[in-house]
Amino acid sequence: MLHMACLANIWLIPVENTQFVSSRGNEYFCEIDEDYLTDRFNLTGLNTEVPYYQYALDLVTDVFDLDADDDLREQIEKSARHLYGLVHARYIVTTRGLAKMYKKCDFGKCPRVLCDGHPLLPMGQADLPNSSTVKLYCPKCEDIYNPKSSRHASIDGAYFGTSFHSILFQVYPALNPEKSMRRFEPRIYGFKVHAAAALARWQDAHREDMTWRLSDFGIDHKFIEEESESESEEAYEYGEEVSTAKAEKIAGDVASGRMDLGN
Numbered sequence: 001m002l003h004m005a006c007l008a009n010i011w012l013i014p015v016e017n018t019q020f021v022s023s024r025g026n027e028y029f030c031e032i033d034e035d036y037l038t039d040r041f042n043l044t045g046l047n048t049e050v051p052y053y054q055y056a057l058d059l060v061t062d063v064f065d066l067d068a069d070d071d072l073r074e075q076i077e078k079s080a081r082h083l084y085g086l087v088h089a090r091y092i093v094t095t096r097g098l099a100k101m102y103k104k105c106d107f108g109k110c111p112r113v114l115c116d117g118h119p120l121l122p123m124g125q126a127d128l129p130n131s132s133t134v135k136l137y138c139p140k141c142e143d144i145y146n147p148k149s150s151r152h153a154s155i156d157g158a159y160f161g162t163s164f165h166s167i168l169f170q171v172y173p174a175l176n177p178e179k180s181m182r183r184f185e186p187r188i189y190g191f192k193v194h195a196a197a198a199l200a201r202w203q204d205a206h207r208e209d210m211t212w213r214l215s216d217f218g219i220d221h222k223f224i225e226e227e228s229e230s231e232s233e234e235a236y237e238y239g240e241e242v243s244t245a246k247a248e249k250i251a252g253d254v255a256s257g258r259m260d261l262g263n
């Protein structure tokens, strides 16, 4: 069984596909349970999607037994990778798959400064393969980013799908970060740039309006800054203007306190 050993070294998947998941470039994937892979119901429709389907499935489930030449073997390996990815997209929205991805939770950090390195989640912009590559979603700024590494940048987004991250937050709501009002304010020599400042005012007005409308329906949504305003210690971490104002006030209090002491 020399050829099997070779195949396994190249990429796959003897029992529980650990080798694939642990090899370079495949860090975003989790291990699919063997019983999930071997249940034909979970693979419905994939036979038309993947060339050399049966061989690819045999390879993924470690029962491959064909003395193929190099070209054919390469084709089958490519198909097996594709098959694994497509099953992966289905698996990660199951209870066990969500739990595995939740535990894994190491997909990089948001590059946006104001997100303070919030953890990212892999996602696809389409559920059909060969539409776009995998992107990373930041739940704090609710935006998506390209992976830093070129190894990850070529992975098909359909291997994660468009719904995974949203379902994860439905199942684990505590993972969803509190929303923040912080934003970058462009300035020229300290003065706010007019157009950006006007847009920010417009957004603030709409946010306030929406907060009132939501409260009419009994939905009380707070931003992280509003919660921390009542706790003066935490206000330092968020909202520059609030913390600056408070810092000045506290500095003033300290100064007047000193003066009082002096008297």
Ligand SMILES: [Zn+2]
Residues within 6 Å of the ligand: 110, 111, 112, 115, 118, 138, 139, 140, 141, 142, 143
């Ligand atoms: Zn972010």
